[in-house]
Structure formats: structure tokens, C-alpha cells
Amino acid sequence: MKRLKRKKHITLMVVPDDTGKVISVKLGARLLLGIFALWCASVLISAFIITRHADYRTRIAYDNYLQQKHKDFAKEMIETRDTVKRVSEIDKQLRDMLSLRSRNAIIKYTGFGGPSYLDTKLLEKSVKDNDEVISRRSFELAVQYVQDQANDSESSFQEIISYITEQRARLTAVPAGWPVKGWITASFGPRIDPFTGSLSYHAGVDIANDIGTPVKATADGVVVTADFEAGGYGNLVVINHGNGYTTKFGHMIKYVVSPGQHIKKGQVVGYLGNTGRSTAPHLHYEVKLNGVAVNPVKYLNKEIALK
Numbered sequence: 287m288k289r290l291k292r293k294k295h296i297t298l299m300v301v302p303d304d305t306g307k308v309i310s311v312k313l314g315a316r317l318l319l320g321i322f323a324l325w326c327a328s329v330l331i332s333a334f335i336i337t338r339h340a341d342y343r344t345r346i347a348y349d350n351y352l353q354q355k356h357k358d359f360a361k362e363m364i365e366t367r368d369t370v371k372r373v374s375e376i377d378k379q380l381r382d383m384l385s386l387r388s389r390n391a392i393i394k395y396t397g398f399g400g401p402s403y404l405d406t407k408l409l410e411k412s413v414k415d416n417d418e419v420i421s422r423r424s425f426e427l428a429v430q431y432v433q434d435q436a437n438d439s440e441s442s443f444q445e446i447i448s449y450i451t452e453q454r455a456r457l458t459a460v461p462a463g464w465p466v467k468g469w470i471t472a473s474f475g476p477r478i479d480p481f482t483g484s485l486s487y488h489a490g491v492d493i494a495n496d497i498g499t500p501v502k503a504t505a506d507g508v509v510v511t512a513d514f515e516a517g518g519y520g521n522l523v524v525i526n527h528g529n530g531y532t533t534k535f536g537h538m539i540k541y542v543v544s545p546g547q548h549i550k551k552g553q554v555v556g557y558l559g560n561t562g563r564s565t566a567p568h569l570h571y572e573v574k575l576n577g578v579a580v581n582p583v584k585y586l587n588k589e590i591a592l593k
């Protein structure tokens with residue numbers, strides 16, 4: 287036998303506190319369940335919407351933060367661009383002072399080409415106009431420009447350093463200054479030979495002082511001779527300075543260097559003496575340029591004294 291489904295009802299009653307009429311609503315259980323389900327659903331949907339809205343607000347805040355970051359970065363980028371530009375101007379001044387070829391000329395010659403200074407104006411304009419959105423392209427151009435300039439300056443400065451080093455090496459390789467303290471007793475050129483009494487040619491200068499006065503190299507170089515010549519220079523040292531220069535030190539009481547030894551300007555090579563074909567204590571000092579003896583006096587006066 288079919289069981290009859292009994293419909294369940296719930297009666298909601300609203301009872302006012304005064305003498306008003308009691309309102310009663312009779313609702314079916316299913317309907318009530320439906321209302322309850324609807325209420326639950328609406329609560330869930332509201333919660334979802336509220337959460338999404340919070341998310342949205344966080345996103346907006348983050349976007350604003352990023353936008354500000356972009357602006358700050360753009361500003362710093364423009365400042366960096368100006369710094370690298372100043373550095374490259376200093377580089378140019380240095381090159382002009384050293385009469386080196388302009389870096390720009392080299393760059394143009396090799397066909398190197400990245401973004402120019404003008405290309406960075408795009409970003410500069412965005413910074414000036416306080417643009418909300420800064421284009422990626424304007425960033426890329428400025429970053430590339432700064433990188434190129436910085437790399438360029440770095441290699442240029444390295445080039446300048448090697449140029450100065452080379453120049454300094456060349457300078458220290460040219461004989462300058464007095465090889466020994468003292469006074470000139472025989473000058474360069476034709477003279478009456480003190481031994482034979484006949485006209486001869488004096489290839490250097492004689493500088494007199496006490497025996498044992500230190501004799502110093504007048505430029506950086508390599509010792510080619512350190513030997514004793516009985517009838518001539520006595521204890522002799524010859525130094526090759528490169529660039530065609532050699533110097534010769536004769537009649538020393540002794541020498542303290544050996545052939546092949548690298549010598550620094552100002553380094554002691556021996557001590558003043560009276561050895562070989564010499565009549566009184568002195569140093570015979572010769573300067574040769576490309577194998578030809580030149581007057582050492584102009585080299586003596588290049589510097590007041592050796593270090």
C-alpha cells in the first residue's frame with residue numbers, strides 16, 4: 287500500500303508587543319529549505335565578491351606602487367645617463383690633452399652604433415611630463431645608451447692608461463740629469479789630448495769629484511757592458527736605454543752591475559775612480575743617439591738632479 291507523503295509545515299509567527307494582530311505565516315518545509323539554501327548561496331556569493339574586491343584593491347595599490355617604481359627608475363636612469371655623458375666628456379678632454387684620436391672618431395670608423403643621446407630624450411620627456419605609463423622602448427633605449435657609454439668610457443680610459451704608461455716608459459728611457467755629483471773638467475768635442483798633446487775628439491764630458499762618489503744611471507735600461515779596459519775606459523759600464531740611446535760610464539773605481547741587468551733611472555752602477563787612461567779622479571760620461579756621440583751637457587741639464 288502506497289504510503290501517503292505527509293506534507294510538513296512550519297508556521298512562523300510574528301507577535302507584536304502591543305495588542306496588534308499576530309501575523310502568522312505557514313510555510314512548507316521544502317520552501318523553507320529552499321529559502322535557507324538561497325540565503326547560504328547569497329552569503330557565499332557576497333563573501334566571494336568581497337574577497338575579489340579586496341584583491342582588486344590590493345592589485346590597484348600594487349599597480350600604483352609599480353608605477354611609482356617605474357617613475358623613480360626612469361628618473362635615476364636619466365641621472366645616470368647624464369653622469370655617463372659627463373664622464374665621456376672628461377674622456378674627450380683627456381684625449382684632447384694627450385692629443386689622442388677622439389674616441390668618437392674611432393667609434394664612427396668601426397661602424398659601431400647603438401642608441402644615441404637623442405634616443406634617450408623619449409625617457410627624459412616621460413620623466414618631465416610625469417607620465418603615468420612609461421614605455422618599455424624608452425627604457426630599453428636609455429639602458430642601452432648608458433651601457434654603451436659606460437663600456438666605451440672604460441675601454442677608452444684603459445687606452446689612455448696604456449698610452450700614459452708608454453709615454454712615461456719612453457721618458458724614463460731618455461738620459462736626463464747628472465750621473466754623478468761634481469764639476470765638468472773636460473767638455474764634449476775637439477780638444478787637446480791630455481796624453482798625446484795632439485788634437486783629438488772627446489766623445490763625452492768628464493765630471494770630477496772624490497773617488498768613491500756614487501755613479502747613477504740617468505735613464506732606465508739594460509746593461510750591455512760591465513768590464514775593465516786597461517788602456518782606455520778602465521772600469522766601464524754601458525747601458526742601452528732603447529729608442530736609440532746608450533750611455534757610457536768610464537774610469538770608475540768599480541762597477542756594481544752586470545751585463546743583461548735591468549737598471550732603473552737613479553740606480554747606482556758604480557763609483558767614481560781613476561782607472562784606465564785617466565790623469566785624475568773623474569767620470570767619463572758619454573751619451574750616444576743611434577750610435578753617434580752627442581753632447582751630454584744638454585741631457586745633464588734636463589733635470590736638476592737625479593733622485
Ligand SMILES: [Zn+2]
Nearest residue numbers: 490491492570
Ligand atoms: Zn773623458
